Amino acid sequence: MQVLDEEPSCREGRERYNRKVVMIYFDRVSKVYADNSIALEDVSFSVEPGEFISIVGHSGAGKTTLVKMLLAEEKPTDGSVFFESINVHEVPLSRINHLRRKIGTVFQDFRLLPQKTAYENIAFAMEAAGRHEEEIHSDVPHVLDLVDLTDKANNFPDELSGGEQQRVAIARAIVNQPDVIIADEPTGNLDPVNTFEVVQILKKINDLGTTIILTTHNKGVIDSLKKRVITMDRGRIVRDDREGKYIL
Amino acid sequence: MNWTTVKRIFRSGLLDFWRNGFVSLASILVMTVTLFVVGMTLFAGVILQTALNDLRDKADVSVYFTTNAPEDKILELQKSVNALPQVESTQYVSADDALANFRERHQNDQLTLQALQELGANPLGAVLNIKAKDISQYDAIAQFLEQQQALSTGNASIIDKINYFDAQHRQALERLQSITDSAGTLGLVIILILVAVTIAISFNTLRLAIYTSREEIQVMRLVGAGSFYIRAPFMVEGVLYGLISGLVTLILFYPLTYWLGSATADFFGGINVFSYYVSHFLQFFAIIVGTGVVLGAAASYLAVRRYLKI
Structure with a gap:
């Protein structure tokens, strides 16, 4: 009778997940590193399709670990992570790339391929997914236009500003039309103007129906979004507000 | 795997080779040294063999009749x-x-x-x-x-004497045998050690070259690229290193053996390394270029593997 012992919110999440209303479901996930430091402790929450969720918290609160769990970059010590009815950590390493193609990722440090131009960086994600040349030729200029970088298509990352690099990264994340985009501190290295632009692009993508998970500790961004906010502290979820503000 | 994928892999491998110019150059240089050592050991082996055969050939037994x-x-x-x-x-x-x-x-x-x-x-x-x-x-x-x-x-x-039963002749024969045998074994051991060391150095160079790309490999993984699709361009690069180094080595051997040819002909059992090189060129081509290509592909395959574990 384990279900009865659980907290009501947890049980509700699982039920909603079973009814397929939920796209992502963290089921009592904990992560303890080898040195016994706790990164996540009993974290449960669910994400519905089309949601825009911000995860906030101080550095070391466990935001990035949470994101890495969803990408199967790290395995939980306890609990499970489900993405579209699949237990992410039961997918073998040889098949994990198929799951990752459904998730677009944007990182604080951009993580572009330095030896490839902006165009090639975006095209790479499509090539890796085995898309046809014609699709690549039509889609890449389209997303470059969406992030307003058409004239920088043939520049290498080191020839682009931070904001431009991040926009390339976003273009790369959305080009395969993923079901969800994870943006891990995407504005952490950007000035206010570029931060505003990146957030506007994310909002636009969300308006088009893509689920967004954004981690940040930028108060201005959170307060302007007026979307759901999950607040983390020392590996635990301390608040989960439907239309939240940055409260820490 | 379809034709488009093959084309993309080769294009990506060639582009990376070109854009990582300095790393490519360094890898080719180190690999050329490796293949040069492999080639030298081939020559050394042949020279050693002919010299030893020449020595052994001097041995005989004479039967003196009445x-x-x-x-x-x-x-x-x-x-x-x-x-x-x-x-x-x-x-x-x-x-x-x-x-x-x-x-x-x-x-x-x-x-x-x-x-x-x-x-x-x-x-x-x-x-x-x-x-x-x-x-x-x-x-x-x-x-x-x-x-x-x-x-x-x-x-x-009718037999007067067989010189094999002379203590001196017999001793000389036995000594000749032990010298040629141990020279052969020693030569082989030295050659094997030399080849192993240079291959290890070459392997390490390629590993370092790929180490510089480890973050790229991880990004490729996170963007959803499969292991093979990430690995193959690196292997194309490795094969290219091997191919170029092999050809450079073969070209280097031409003037070198030409220069050494007459000297070796006089010294070691009469083998002219230049004419040997020219007459056995196809074998040299197969061994040196083959070693380079296999080494490049295998080293790249193994070096990428450790970064694919996410």
């Missing part, structure tokens, strides 16, 4: 010796030839020639020189000859 031994009996013995599996060749020197040889050898020694004159009859018997296929087989041949000698005790034996 002066009154009838020639047909000697030729009969030669026939049966030739039939032995251990025997490579025999050379019959008749008593007259032996005398002529003796005269020639002592043509400046008037005293000896005078003594010979005095003697009137030919004091020398016929000689049968026997070469075995291998130094170690002289013992068996000598045993056989001894048996022949024993069998003919009824009649007078």
Whole structure:
């Protein structure tokens, strides 16, 4: 009778997940590193399709670990992570790339391929997914236009500003039309103007129906979004507000 | 895997090769050294073999016949010796030839020639020189000859002396055998160590080259690229390093062997490395370029593997 012992919110999440209303479901996930430091402790929450969720918290609160769990970059010590009815950590390493193609990722440090131009960086994600040349030729200029970088298509990352690099990264994340985009501190290295632009692009993508998970500790961004906010502290979820503000 | 994927892999490998120019150049240089060492060991092996064979070839056993031994009996013995599996060749020197040889050898020694004159009859018997296929087989041949000698005790034996049973000759043969054997083994060990070391260095260079790309590999994984799709362009690059290094090495060997050719012809058992290189070029091409390509592909495959674990 384990279900009865659980907290009501947890049980509700699982039920909603079973009814397929939920796209992502963290089921009592904990992560303890080898040195016994706790990164996540009993974290449960669910994400519905089309949601825009911000995860906030101080550095070391466990935001990035949470994101890495969803990408199967790290395995939980306890609990499970489900993405579209699949237990992410039961997918073998040889098949994990198929799951990752459904998730677009944007990182604080951009993580572009330095030896490839902006165009090639975006095209790479499509090539890796085995898309046809014609699709690549039509889609890449389209997303470059969406992030307003058409004239920088043939520049290498080191020839682009931070904001431009991040926009390339976003273009790369959305080009395969993923079901969800994870943006891990995407504005952490950007000035206010570029931060505003990146957030506007994310909002636009969300308006088009893509689920967004954004981690940040930028108060201005959170307060302007007026979307759901999950607040983390020392590996635990301390608040989960439907239309939240940055409260820490 | 379809044609588009193959095309993308090759394009990506070639582009990375070109854009990582300095890393490519360094890898090619180190790999060229490796292949050069591999090539040198091939030459060293051939030179060693011919030199040792040349030495071994100097060994033989001579059977001295009595002066009154009838020639047909000697030729009969030669026939049966030739039939032995251990025997490579025999050379019959008749008593007259032996005398002529003796005269020639002592043509400046008037005293000896005078003594010979005095003697009137030919004091020398016929000689049968026997070469075995291998130094170690002289013992068996000598045993056989001894048996022949024993069998003919009824009649007078035609064999006067077999020099294998001279302590000195025997010792010289044994020493020659042990020297050539240990030189061969030592040469092989040195060659193997040298090749192993250079291959390890080459492997490490490629690993370092790919180490610089480790973050890229991780990004590729996170963007959803499959292991093979990430790995293959690196292998194309590795193969390209091997191919270019192999060709550079083959080109380098041409003037080098040309320059060394006459020197080695004089020194080591008469082998001219240049003519050997030219006549065995296809083998050299296959071994050197093949080693480079396999080394490049294998090193890249293994080096990428450790970064694919996410």
